[in-house]
Amino acid sequence: MPDYLQDLGDGVYAIDTGFQRPLFDAAYLIVEDGRAAFIDTGTNHAVPRLLGALEYLGLRPEQVDWVIPTHVHLDHAGGVGLLMQSLPQARVAVHPRGARHMIDPAALYQGALAVYGEEEMQRSYGTLVGVDAARVLSTSDGLQLELGGRPLLFADTPGHARHHHCIWDERSRSWFTGDTFGLSYREFDTAKGPWIIPTSTPVQFDPEALRTSIARMMRQGPLHMQLTHYGRISDLPRLSELLLEHLDATVAIGLAQLDAPDRHASIKQDLALLYRRSLRAHGCLLAEACIDDLLAMDVELNAQGLGIWLDRDKTT
Structure with a gap:
């Protein structure tokens, strides 16, 4: 197995996108009955790893049905458009507030450019690629999609960003959380378990909305949270x-x-x-x-x- 790929069981795989440093930015691949979905993609530079994960698992690009960014910040969704060029059957399922940015990422790029500058944008993100509007599905709170008969439930989860949804996977009893359930880096794991902090990244931090979203996710009784930063965590009552x-x-x-x-x-x-x-x-x-x-x-x-x-x- 490639060193960037981790089998988490229940048909869920974590892919280290290589953004910034190892064990910093994860994309996830869910496989069910020969069909596949990516949740978050990392940046353009991660696309070879995402396609490499498919190849290692014996999956063809046309077996991918969905690409699902949790929100449109570039470390989560920057690679969506480029990845979609290699996935002829896939559609993008994105929060309705983020859909226009997947179709035309110009404003998204300019916003990031103002923060990071041109040199850093090219080094870390590359040139953003848009997605054909016909291949973009705007999700809604409570929407359920199926992947090979496996239900994936969408929940609107503002707080980190207003264009954020999380995805509930009943099979693994886990949420794919993007940034809503914070950051937990493996370097900080101790005998007490993982450590965690919230992320108030600009520009839409809303602490009260975030508190509500966290409480909603915990009411589902999850066994795991699948964090973009980074990986699967358990021991959720303590961590929440x-x-x-x-x-x-x-x-x-x-x-x-x-x-x-x-x-x-x-x-x-x-x-x-x-x-x-x-x-x-x-x-x-x-x-x-x-x-x-x-x-x-x-x-x-x-x-x-x-x-x-x-x-x-x-x-x-």
């Missing part, structure tokens, strides 16, 4: 409690720095301190510099998202 604790702490940090003269830098400093202290309590023995390095991107993006939320909240 920790996730909500960190969500409250994140909001408190933002509010405390609301009128700080250098708000962004102050929020970043406080978030990094929160994460270090929480990891030490979790039994993490990594050096502080290593922790900071692994979480540097998330600290930056979470601080940006908090700032946008604070400014939006002041005007409403």
Whole structure:
């Protein structure tokens, strides 16, 4: 089996997309009765791995029925259009708020370009490719699609982004969560199990909506969450409690720095301190510099998202 592919059982495979670093960004492949679906794709640079996973499992591209981005942020959906060029029978199932961006990704690209710059866009994401509108299905809350007779249920789950849905798979009793159930990196696993934090990435962070979405997912009684960042996690009662604790702490940090003269830098400093202290309590023995390095991107993006939320909240 390729080193980027992991068999999780129940016809579910995790694919390490290679984005940024190993064990950072996962796509998932569900296989049922000779039919297949991808959930999240990573970026354009991940497409060879996604097609390689099909080939390893003895599946032809025409056996893929669905490509399902959880939301249209580029680390989840940047490779959708390019992948679809190799999947003649597939359709894209995307949140209705994200459908237009899959058809014409120009605005999506320009938004990311403003954050990252041209050099980083090409290095990390490549040129975005649109999808024929006839091949795009806008989902709705409660929609059920079938994959080889296997039901996949869609739930509207705002909080991280308004264009976010999660997918419930009854066979594995798991949610494919995108970013709604936070970030849990395997480097931080200890004898206590996984560690988890929410992601407040710009530009649509909404803590109350996120809390509601997390509670809704837990009411389903899942055995696992399949996170894009990263992989399958269990022990969900403990992790959902920790996730909500960190969500409250994140909001408190933002509010405390609301009128700080250098708000962004102050929020970043406080978030990094929160994460270090929480990891030490979790039994993490990594050096502080290593922790900071692994979480540097998330600290930056979470601080940006908090700032946008604070400014939006002041005007409403």
